[in-house]
Amino acid sequence: MPNLKTYAVGGAVRDELLGLPVQDRDWVVVGATPEAMLGLGFRPVGKDFPVFLHPETHEEYALARTERKTAPGYKGFVFHADASVRIEDDLARRDLTINAIAKAEDGAYIDPFRGRADLAGKVLRHVSAAFVEDPVRVLRVARFAARFADFTVADETLALMAAMVANGEVDHLVPERVWQELARGLLEAKPSRMFEVLRACGALRKILPELDRLWGVPQRADYHPEVDTGVHVMMVVDMAAQFGLALPARFAALTHDLGKGTTPDDVLPRHIGHEQRGVDLLGPLCERLRVPAECRDLALLVARFHGDIYKIGELRPKTVVSILERCDVFRRPERFEELLGVCEADHRGRLGFESHGFSPNQFWRDAVRAARAVDAGAVARAITDPVQIPARIHEARVAAVAQALNKP
Numbered sequence: 001m002p003n004l005k006t007y008a009v010g011g012a013v014r015d016e017l018l019g020l021p022v023q024d025r026d027w028v029v030v031g032a033t034p035e036a037m038l039g040l041g042f043r044p045v046g047k048d049f050p051v052f053l054h055p056e057t058h059e060e061y062a063l064a065r066t067e068r069k070t071a072p073g074y075k076g077f078v079f080h081a082d083a084s085v086r087i088e089d090d091l092a093r094r095d096l097t098i099n100a101i102a103k104a105e106d107g108a109y110i111d112p113f114r115g116r117a118d119l120a121g122k123v124l125r126h127v128s129a130a131f132v133e134d135p136v137r138v139l140r141v142a143r144f145a146a147r148f149a150d151f152t153v154a155d156e157t158l159a160l161m162a163a164m165v166a167n168g169e170v171d172h173l174v175p176e177r178v179w180q181e182l183a184r185g186l187l188e189a190k191p192s193r194m195f196e197v198l199r200a201c202g203a204l205r206k207i208l209p210e211l212d213r214l215w216g217v218p219q220r221a222d223y224h225p226e227v228d229t230g231v232h233v234m235m236v237v238d239m240a241a242q243f244g245l246a247l248p249a250r251f252a253a254l255t256h257d258l259g260k261g262t263t264p265d266d267v268l269p270r271h272i273g274h275e276q277r278g279v280d281l282l283g284p285l286c287e288r289l290r291v292p293a294e295c296r297d298l299a300l301l302v303a304r305f306h307g308d309i310y311k312i313g314e315l316r317p318k319t320v321v322s323i324l325e326r327c328d329v330f331r332r333p334e335r336f337e338e339l340l341g342v343c344e345a346d347h348r349g350r351l352g353f354e355s356h357g358f359s360p361n362q363f364w365r366d367a368v369r370a371a372r373a374v375d376a377g378a379v380a381r382a383i384t385d386p387v388q389i390p391a392r393i394h395e396a397r398v399a400a401v402a403q404a405l406n407k408p
Contacts, residue, residue: 005030006061007087007102007110014098017119027054027061028090028102031083034063064090088112095137096144097125125154132160135169139181139207142197146188153197161201170206175290178207182289186250191241192234195254210281211254213261218269226351227269229260236342236349243345248295249338252302253345255282259303278303298335301327302342309343312363317402320367321394329368340364363405370404371397 012025029037034050042052042061050063064085087102087110094100097115104110113127124144131137138161145153153161164170185194195211198204205212215230226232233254240253259278260271282303286296308315308323315323329336344358374396380389401407 004032004036005087005104007104009091009102010094010099013101013103013109014115014119016103017101017116025059027059028064028087029061030064030085030087030090032063033083037061037063066090066093092128093130094127095131095134095140097127098144100127122148122151123154124148124151124157126157126160129160131157132164132169135164135171135173136177136181137161138164138170138198138201138203139173139178139185142194142203143181143185143188145197146185146191146194149188149190149193153200158197158201161203165202165206170203173207175288179289179291182207183247183251183295186237186241186254187247189241191237191250191254195234195237208285210258210261210285214257217260217263219260219271220269224350225353229257232349233257235351235354236345239345239349239354240342243341245338245341245345248298249342249345251291251295252299252339252342253349255285255299256302256306256342256346258282258285275304275307298338298342301335302339305339306343306346309340309360309364310347312360312367312405317398317405317407320401320405321371321397324368324371324397325394330372333368333372336364336368366404367401370400374400 007028007030008025009028010026012022015022034044037050037052038044041055043055045051045053045060050065052061053059054061063082064087066085066089091100091102091110091112097113097118099115100111100113101115102110109116118125124141126137126141141153141157141161145151182194185191188194195204195208198207199212199215211230211233214233215228217229218227219229219232221227224232226235233256236256237250237253240250245253255278257274257278258281259274259276262277262281263271263274279300282296282300285291286299291299305323305327308319312320324330324336327336327339340361344361347358348354348356374393376393376396379393379396383389383392
């Protein structure tokens with residue numbers, strides 16, 4: 001078709017302007033119809049609106065489109081796409097100005113909402129008042145704040161986000177989409193920014209009330225110079241990111257101290273038993289957000305045992321082995337190593353402790369090596385009564401750990 005024009009759009013244009021590596025490219029086609037795209041060899045993949053895969057590069061090409069809000073939630077839209085839709089119309093439906101820049105085939109930029117100026121000013125700003133129609137945009141802005149940690153959210157955008165919380169639009173978020181955005185935010189360089197923005201607009205108390213209530217909860221200043229539990233958890237999740245830990249570990253870092261939010265006032269600033277209270281909160285949270293099993297399971301282990309990890313010098317070898325068994329270290333040693341990584345992030349996620357070492361981890365690794373070195377098969381073959389086998393293997397592991405840790 002002679003009037004067909006192709007534009008690079010979205011994150012690829014934004015990242016190119018920022019001098020960042022471009023991972024994936026998205027394209028918008030103006031002046032085309034689905035029939036024309038099929039005639040050019042493109043393969044259709046879009047369900048709700050026309051999206052096609054390039055026959056050679058397999059990159060996504062979408063027809064320029066507009067949208068109209070018809071119902072609450074992020075799925076409550078009707079899309080319109082035909083050859084008359086302009087690139088400016090397509091850009092107008094996007095969330096942030098920095099994501100509403102297109103690049104033409106001749107290299108010219110189409111930037112009707114001054115996205116390049118906001119890139120230069122390091123501002124996250126909504127494109128139009130239609131921003132309020134999609135609750136996922138609250139999460140996306142917060143996630144972009146975690147990715148671009150030196151950007152600020154425009155005051156008027158934050159006000160719109162707060163209005164979306166107040167009018168109940170955020171209540172229409174579905175669990176799968178909430179988890180998807182939270183997970184992506186946790187994997188950014190500074191995850192704390194995501195939760196700070198969600199908290200600033202009031203969305204955190206709707207999405208993760210168990211986390212939101214940690215701010216203002218005091219801890220003992222001799223252990224936690226930063227005092228505030230919410231501040232501590234943000235320091236821990238950023239430390240986990242600094243360590244390059246995987247998503248399950250970062251989620252565990254985020255949720256390890258949830259139990260401190262339910263400590264009775266007359267006990268503060270101590271938090272006796274917060275580990276088990278955290279476990280009790282985590283189960284329903286993970287079910288509500290449909291958190292993947294590997295993230296849920298590690299988070300539960302960290303919540304339950306992070307206090308014990310610190311105290312290995314005080315624990316008897318029998319207790320050490322019991323903890324290793326309950327963590328399934330003999331089948332899942334790599335998961336226990338992730339647990340230790342989160343505990344080091346917990347230790348160093350405190351004011352003034354950022355560069356400190358964490359000696360308990362080495363003792364736990366020594367205990368794991370000693371316990372795993374026990375030949376369970378040999379122990380079992382030496383016993384005639386099968387009922388006694390688990391207890392004898394446990395005893396052998398306790399003896400090995402006692403020797404490795406030089407404990408009686």
